[in-house]
Amino acid sequence: xxxxxxxxxxxxxxxxxxxxxxxxxxxxxxxxxxxxxxxxxxxxxxxxxxxxxxxxxxxxxxxxxxxxxxxxxxx
Amino acid sequence: xxxxxxxxxxxxxxxxxxxxxxxxxxxxxxxxxxxxxxxxxxxxxxxxxxxxxxxxxxxxxxxxxxxxxxxxxxxxxxxxxxxxxxxxxxxxxxxxxxxxxxxxxxxxxxxxxxxxxxxxxxxxxxxxxxxxxxxxxxxxxxxxxxxxxxxxxxxxxxxxxxxxxxxxxxxxxxxxxxxxxxxxxxxxxxxxxxxxxxxxxxxxxxxxxxxxxxxxxxxxxxxxxxxxxxxxxxxxxxxxxxxxxxxxxxxxxxxxxxxxxxxxxxxxxxxxxxxxxxxxxxxxxxxxxxxxxxxxxxxxxxxxxxxxxxxxxxxxxxxxxxxxxxxxxxxxxxxxxxxxxxxxxxxxxxxxxxxxxxxxxxxxxxxxxxxxxxxxxxxxxxxxxxxxxxxxxxxxxxxxxxxxxxxxxxxxxxxxxxxxxxxxxxxxxxxxxxxxxxxxxxxxxxxxxxxxxxxxxxxxxxxxxxxxxxxxxxxxxxxxxxxxxxxxxxxxxxxxxxxxxxxxxxxxxxxxxxxxxxxxxxxxxxxxxxxxxxxxxxxxxxxxxxxxxxxxxxxxxxxxxxxxxxxxxxxxxxxxxxxx
Numbered sequence: 001x002x003x004x005x006x007x008x009x010x011x012x013x014x015x016x017x018x019x020x021x022x023x024x025x026x027x028x029x030x031x032x033x034x035x036x037x038x039x040x041x042x043x044x045x046x047x048x049x050x051x052x053x054x055x056x057x058x059x060x061x062x063x064x065x066x067x068x069x070x071x072x073x074x075x
Numbered sequence: 076x077x078x079x080x081x082x083x084x085x086x087x088x089x090x091x092x093x094x095x096x097x098x099x100x101x102x103x104x105x106x107x108x109x110x111x112x113x114x115x116x117x118x119x120x121x122x123x124x125x126x127x128x129x130x131x132x133x134x135x136x137x138x139x140x141x142x143x144x145x146x147x148x149x150x151x152x153x154x155x156x157x158x159x160x161x162x163x164x165x166x167x168x169x170x171x172x173x174x175x176x177x178x179x180x181x182x183x184x185x186x187x188x189x190x191x192x193x194x195x196x197x198x199x200x201x202x203x204x205x206x207x208x209x210x211x212x213x214x215x216x217x218x219x220x221x222x223x224x225x226x227x228x229x230x231x232x233x234x235x236x237x238x239x240x241x242x243x244x245x246x247x248x249x250x251x252x253x254x255x256x257x258x259x260x261x262x263x264x265x266x267x268x269x270x271x272x273x274x275x276x277x278x279x280x281x282x283x284x285x286x287x288x289x290x291x292x293x294x295x296x297x298x299x300x301x302x303x304x305x306x307x308x309x310x311x312x313x314x315x316x317x318x319x320x321x322x323x324x325x326x327x328x329x330x331x332x333x334x335x336x337x338x339x340x341x342x343x344x345x346x347x348x349x350x351x352x353x354x355x356x357x358x359x360x361x362x363x364x365x366x367x368x369x370x371x372x373x374x375x376x377x378x379x380x381x382x383x384x385x386x387x388x389x390x391x392x393x394x395x396x397x398x399x400x401x402x403x404x405x406x407x408x409x410x411x412x413x414x415x416x417x418x419x420x421x422x423x424x425x426x427x428x429x430x431x432x433x434x435x436x437x438x439x440x441x442x443x444x445x446x447x448x449x450x451x452x453x454x455x456x457x458x459x460x461x462x463x464x465x466x467x468x469x470x471x472x473x474x475x476x477x478x479x480x481x482x483x484x485x486x487x488x489x490x491x492x493x494x495x496x497x498x499x500x501x502x503x504x505x506x507x508x509x510x511x512x513x514x515x516x517x518x519x520x521x522x523x524x525x526x527x528x529x530x531x532x533x534x535x536x537x538x539x540x541x542x543x544x545x546x547x548x549x550x551x552x553x554x555x556x557x558x559x560x561x562x563x564x565x566x567x568x569x570x571x572x573x574x575x576x577x578x579x580x581x582x583x584x585x586x587x588x589x590x591x592x593x594x595x596x597x598x599x600x601x602x603x604x605x606x607x608x609x610x611x612x613x614x615x616x617x618x619x620x621x622x623x624x625x626x627x628x629x630x631x632x633x634x635x636x637x638x639x640x641x642x643x644x645x646x647x648x649x650x651x652x653x654x655x
Contacts, residue, residue: 074322
């Protein structure tokens, strides 16, 4: 198993959590995490893995920090 | 909008007024109008606070019509902060009301020979310019309260606080919101100091008896507006994120991306970021009986603002924007929302740009004036020094560059004398190109590459690499210049970048209003024309390629957590204005 620090933001927090250390099997992808959390892929705006943009196919490793945002903007 | 009001504040015997035909400016607006008039009429080498500078105020092409989101007002002049051309725009009610009064522009020129302070009241029948020295050194909130006793609530106010009267280079012009709070500011570049130099304390727009401006093709216009609103509402950013969390939703985004400039640009991640995030702010606003969703002008369908109450549930300030939360927050090592909200109120009240003010305070912290993270100290500097015009306050109110010089700080984040906003160019390389090359000095709104680099709206360009950033920034700067002419809020860029049908709806709005065919190429041509004029003005004012650069520390000091420097080469920056 690997431990991943999952952070959720904006509307994705509603009914879920702000941040949690979660355990996943080896070779888990970002898409697996998103699916497990029940987040529709189409609503995802930004995926940051250890502060770098990634796509859903990226495989996670132990101690990764994954931030998941809906499409947001401002300025 | 077929007329221009020209007021010569320096006329012998007191200010004179003349109404001219709008001529070539009839079908223009906003930044296009202000920059064209400034480029044509203001000597580029004049002193910004002298009689030769002019303050030009212009509503957008679609302001005062039924078009949604059309409430931006532009103010132009030679900037006392940058020494170059300036266009600073704001929301609030002024654009709609001024446009319904039929003015394409108001030009304030000259300078009074006496030290009298003036107010200007404009209604459909006449323009009244009167001396009112009882307003001297009043700040914006009490000032508008006092003016309301005389002019009432069915008007729009544009005012300066004490900072504008003191001609501080960070001084702003406040525009009142629908509830008559002076909370929407033409903030950047010291436009408030130029109004102060003209000795105009307040402009009161009264559109009683005026109607909305009418389109040439009402049916097409109505249909276009419907499609436009639909497009704005269905996009996740303008339809959900901005209404619910405001612009401060970006604190967590930039912090997680490692691009949140912290403690005067020393690192890209702020430990206290979550405490001052948009999520935390919206929750607190609702808990205290404020609002997390509020529009700055009637006709806004995004409603990105809010109402921030203090812990006793009393109005403290409008919802501080992301840029403000950053400049007074992470940039200064401050992670307390109440402190930031108080500073936002003080800035609005005194009448200073929240970005310039916050950055100046952070630079002062770096110079040892107070410690990073000192909440009380930051409030004291703004309230008791800037707000009272002490020598220290005048240094801070002169902006980040002046503050850096005064306190011998090496790390001074400015371009062309204007403070950098809330995105570190080492992590968001595209916005670094905009900061370096914009005619306005460092200005994120001039070409918001953050959208494409970080938010993945309107495309995807890797924020950490220099490749593609100049092309990206160029295209965005051209498009933004055109949007700044329309009177549209820049946040329409999110849906129009992603949804071609919403962009078409905007073109149809413009086309059907003026009875012309408007294409994407026309928009690009307008953007290029205005940018070219602005750049020519800056060249004549003494700017060269060496001014289109970021401060050197961005090239030499790597920023954690990515440990990168700004890698776009100088030669590439020089290509920005090479368009065919």
